[in-house]
Amino acid sequence: MEIISMGLVAGENAVNYESKSEFKENSQLAKDRAFISAVYNNFTNQIDFYEKREFLGKILYHNAGVIRNDTGLKGVLAALRQMQREFTFMGISDKSKEFNTNLIDFIEFGNALEVAEMLLVGALHRNESRGAHYREDFPKPNDTFQSHSIFWKEDGVLCAEFKDVK
Amino acid sequence: MKITIKRFDKRKEPQSIDMNYPIFEGLTLLENFIKIKTTIDPTLSFNGVCRSGVCGSCSVMVNGKAMLACSYKPKDGDHIEPLNYHEVKRDLIVDKNKAHSTLKTSHAVMHGNVIVENFPKVTVQSDCILCDSCFASCPVMAVNENFIGPFALSRVYKYTTISSDSKTSIDAIQQNGVWDCTLCGECTLACPQGIDPKMDIMNLRSKSVQSGYMDPNMQNMSFGLDFTQGF
Numbered sequence: 139m140e141i142i143s144m145g146l147v148a149g150e151n152a153v154n155y156e157s158k159s160e161f162k163e164n165s166q167l168a169k170d171r172a173f174i175s176a177v178y179n180n181f182t183n184q185i186d187f188y189e190k191r192e193f194l195g196k197i198l199y200h201n202a203g204v205i206r207n208d209t210g211l212k213g214v215l216a217a218l219r220q221m222q223r224e225f226t227f228m229g230i231s232d233k234s235k236e237f238n239t240n241l242i243d244f245i246e247f248g249n250a251l252e253v254a255e256m257l258l259v260g261a262l263h264r265n266e267s268r269g270a271h272y273r274e275d276f277p278k279p280n281d282t283f284q285s286h287s288i289f290w291k292e293d294g295v296l297c298a299e300f301k302d303v304k
Numbered sequence: 305m306k307i308t309i310k311r312f313d314k315r316k317e318p319q320s321i322d323m324n325y326p327i328f329e330g331l332t333l334l335e336n337f338i339k340i341k342t343t344i345d346p347t348l349s350f351n352g353v354c355r356s357g358v359c360g361s362c363s364v365m366v367n368g369k370a371m372l373a374c375s376y377k378p379k380d381g382d383h384i385e386p387l388n389y390h391e392v393k394r395d396l397i398v399d400k401n402k403a404h405s406t407l408k409t410s411h412a413v414m415h416g417n418v419i420v421e422n423f424p425k426v427t428v429q430s431d432c433i434l435c436d437s438c439f440a441s442c443p444v445m446a447v448n449e450n451f452i453g454p455f456a457l458s459r460v461y462k463y464t465t466i467s468s469d470s471k472t473s474i475d476a477i478q479q480n481g482v483w484d485c486t487l488c489g490e491c492t493l494a495c496p497q498g499i500d501p502k503m504d505i506m507n508l509r510s511k512s513v514q515s516g517y518m519d520p521n522m523q524n525m526s527f528g529l530d531f532t533q534g535f
Binding site for chain 2: 191237
């Protein structure tokens with residue numbers, strides 16, 4: 139459903155988007171290039187990230203899934219931060235430069251680590267139950283949390299705040 | 305319990321080798337690929353996104369038959385290859401651009417006005433997921449690589465049925481199109497969505513005749529009678 143509804147919006151916007159004539163170098167592209175070259179040359183691949191990915195999926199499903207509570211969320215967050223620290227000891231076994239799905243899986247795992255952190259921090263701060271977010275320890279909605287959770291990164295550190303709904 | 309996968313890497317010598325992998329019982333072929341990639345050999349490359357027969361990206365040849373890896377459970381001794389008539393990029397990943405360009409050459413898009421009443425006639429054809437299984441099973445592709453494959457013709461049938469102007473598409477499918485099909489029905493057997501391209505091609509033939517075209521093969525047929533020697 140999400141693909142169908144959001145895909146339409148994205149498609150319409152893409153048509154109306156005025157294409158910039160030349161492909162510009164930007165800082166994000168340079169960062170990504172540096173990251174990928176580091177994955178090829180510096181990441182040690184001593185830890186199998188596929189194992190970690192499966193483990194992360196399992197603990198997220200059981201602790202940050204349908205029913206959540208404070209201890210569970212904190213436990214997963216601790217495990218996740220540990221994985222983020224271990225990230226440079228993971229890596230790819232397939233060093234080929236074409237159709238390297240091993241590399242894609244690894245980049246996606248890195249993104250998952252970032253997104254999961256936001257999800258967990260957001261769920262931990264929201265001491266209430268609202269919509270799909272159900273907290274065992276706070277089963278009722280609380281109007282003081284009637285606000286958006288906003289996340290951003292400053293120098294690689296995750297920052298979060300609540301912003302009132304207008 | 306083993307399956308054989310045909311590996312391909314254009315930068316290696318030899319470029320293509322057959323490799324054996326164990327079968328993980330109870331899992332589909334695509335889940336087996338994922339299991340092999342995550343636990344045995346991370347260099348195995350394949351396509352596969354939705355894992356539930358919706359996206360059409362995981363089609364492979366199993367023992368010479370095209371099918372979706374996500375809806376087949378492998379058996380002992382199965383031989384897995386990339387799709388026929390496609391340029392292999394790596395292992396089981398193929399370039400589908402050439403096959404999908406037949407949609408352009410056959411003008412398989414809406415022309416003129418929509419005839420909404422005819423929509424129910426082509427609901428099955430609308431289910432096409434462009435998995436290229438029919439294209440890879442078509443024996444005509446082996447002798448004529450410019451043949452507009454089954455899925456494009458099926459789509460032409462869909463659009464000629466629901467649009468008021470069918471001339472553009474009908475004109476475009478006379479060469480390397482409807483008359484080149486041998487009506488063998490391999491495409492119908494291969495389709496995971498239950499579409500019947502063979503029947504659509506037969507319907508397109510009658511539409512072509514209605515538009516003033518005729519079977520070019522007819523001229524070469526004598527039906528056992530020789531009309532040249534005269535009455």
